[in-house]
Amino acid sequence: MDAMPSEKRPAEPFTALHFQLVLLRRMADHNPGLVDDARRELGVSLGGMREANKRWQAMVRSPRGRAAASRYRSVLGAPESRTARRVGDLDCEALLWPLPLWPDLRFEVLLAPNGAVWNEWLVRAPGAEPPSLRTLDDLTPWSCTVDEAARAFAPARPLEGTAPTRWGLLLTAPDGQGRRRRVAAEFTWGLLQRTAVRA
Template sequence: MTRHPAPAPFTPLDFQLVLLRRMADHNPVRVEEARRELGVSQGEMREANRRWQAMVRSPRGRGAVARYRSVLGAPAATLRRQVGDLACEALLWPVPLWPDLRFEVLLAPGGAAVVNEWLIRAPGEPGPRLRTVEDLTAWSATVDEVGGAFPPATLREGAAPTRWRLAFEAPDAQGARRAYIGDFTWGLLQGVVAAE
């Protein structure tokens, strides 16, 4: 019987490549720079994404929380977070590529289901100063930060899993208030366009 070598473990570096792979549709140049900074090839990024998708879709796969723990280790922090009437638990992990952010997995009461999984500002880290739409550059802010800076804002599902759109109004550099749509991947701003 032929024995196949065990696959290499899926590492936190691989997970960062998965995050980047989803962002490449919006910001290919920025993702390419980050990939080079991490010292990996495009093929390695594609392979990491393929392996992640296989883990997510496997009928024998682990649940989302167990999968994140196996890849990222124990959470760096566990917080209570109120979402409407629900008292949720938030598990936070550092992401070296974005040292002032954390990857958050938000669990429904009892921990049985994942409510959300995305990047947030690390507790205690100052967020960006968002005064006009010109302050909203790629990777500069999270969904919560943009929504908080320019209320009222409406969160919508995006075109694919891990993507969201935020409808909001913000002043431009001349002070004229206009409607915009922000595109987010894994909770991190990818770009802003004028609303039609």
């Protein structure tokens, strides 16, 4: 697939392929090289990625659009699994979907008891081998999720993200010489994008 249909033709269904492009579009701000490689793997042009993101934003902002949980089901199909989860004092339901681009990850949507989406991001797939995170050198782009970095370098402190799909962690990790460094780690859709050493 080289490009998305033009606006003059009927729009094709918005599928998991398009949704992966939406995730990549946001990640391109930090890792354009990785995103270009992934986009080519999907067989989609740069214009195709932009068009997918444009369509997604239109769906999200439409006053007649579906609720967030219904939107994910319509795009990704039935979830691979549904699990009850307690987050603080809140009883949630975690819905997981596989995405071909990241076979060891799942897209997770946490639903509050009233059906509202409480969180949406990439997590490690159940049973998948987690990354080995011991030093700063292991914190490479796309190597780990928010939860994995927070556990590996506990205690980690949340940082305010720069956009709705971005999260940050302030953590302390040893560098290659064994010195401990304070690091700000930035995540997009739950996947590590970059780190910066703090003074």
